[in-house]
Amino acid sequence: MSDLRTIKITVLRYRPEEEDEPTEQTYEVEFRDDWVVLDALNHIKDHIDGTLSFRWSCRMGVCGSCGMMVNGEPKLTCAAMLRDYYPNEVRVEPLVNFPIVRDLVTDMTDFMDKLKAVKPWIIREEEKPVSEGEYLQTPDQLKDYKQFSQCINCMLCYAACPVYGLEHDFVGPAAIALGHRYNLDSRDEGNQQRQHIIASKEGIWECTYVGECSVVCPKHVDPAEAIQQTKVATTTNRLKSLVMPWGNKK
Numbered sequence: 001m002s003d004l005r006t007i008k009i010t011v012l013r014y015r016p017e018e019e020d021e022p023t024e025q026t027y028e029v030e031f032r033d034d035w036v037v038l039d040a041l042n043h044i045k046d047h048i049d050g051t052l053s054f055r056w057s058c059r060m061g062v063c064g065s066c067g068m069m070v071n072g073e074p075k076l077t078c079a080a081m082l083r084d085y086y087p088n089e090v091r092v093e094p095l096v097n098f099p100i101v102r103d104l105v106t107d108m109t110d111f112m113d114k115l116k117a118v119k120p121w122i123i124r125e126e127e128k129p130v131s132e133g134e135y136l137q138t139p140d141q142l143k144d145y146k147q148f149s150q151c152i153n154c155m156l157c158y159a160a161c162p163v164y165g166l167e168h169d170f171v172g173p174a175a176i177a178l179g180h181r182y183n184l185d186s187r188d189e190g191n192q193q194r195q196h197i198i199a200s201k202e203g204i205w206e207c208t209y210v211g212e213c214s215v216v217c218p219k220h221v222d223p224a225e226a227i228q229q230t231k232v233a234t235t236t237n238r239l240k241s242l243v244m245p246w247g248n249k250k
């Protein structure tokens with residue numbers, strides 16, 4: 001007996017040179033038990049309709065480029081098993097809260113700008129010469145930020161965030177979590193340079209702690225927790241700077 005089953009995949013289509021509004025198109029796909037939604041999209045592109053556009057790269061939950069709405073939920077399509085949806089139809093749409101470029105491809109510019117703005121890299125007030133060796137770190141110091149360093153920039157958290165959906169100026173979950181990751185790093189001295197973005201009115205204080213960002217995050221980064229920790233750290237640092245205006249750089 002064949003292990004192939006057939007599932008209906010309805011995909012949002014948008015070809016800006018042909019149509020003013022998105023439409024939808026349904027395909028019937030024979031799939032094996034180990035297929036994910038991304039396999040179905042690749043099957044459609046290779047064997048049924050080569051005009052379908054979508055992003056992907058690694059097919060193993062690492063590159064973060066295959067995020068789409070699957071039956072209304074932000075998912076990595078390379079991690080969404082078709083068998084979990086069968087025998088029902090699967091609807092695949094581009095990530096919400098981002099402009100559509102074409103079919104399932106969204107414009108990531110806003111997220112990339114926000115990511116850059118929080119300076120997600122190690123900042124030193126003064127770099128020591130390479131000849132003096134690495135900036136050493138203990139396992140406990142690594143543990144402080146490791147969880148927040150697992151982000152793959154998939155933007156699922158932005159698609160899940162109702163605050164970002166309403167207010168696109170909000171810096172948003174992943175960018176704040178990554179800023180926090182570097183603020184927690186014992187080698188970093190860039191907290192002050194990130195604060196005018198992270199602690200601005202478009203930063204942490206916009207978050208109403210809905211927590212959906214953490215629910216959908218495929219890497220368990222827990223951006224909602226990062227935002228809460230940043231609120232506490234920012235408030236503590238402000239109080240410290242009032243009491244001890246000469247210290248408190250980190």
Ligand code: SF4
Nearest residue numbers: 151152154155157217
């Ligand atoms: S925090 Fe999680 S959901 Fe958000 S971009 Fe990073 S990996 Fe994706």
Ligand code: FES
Nearest residue numbers: 058059064066078
């Ligand atoms: S294809 Fe890379 S995360 Fe899905």
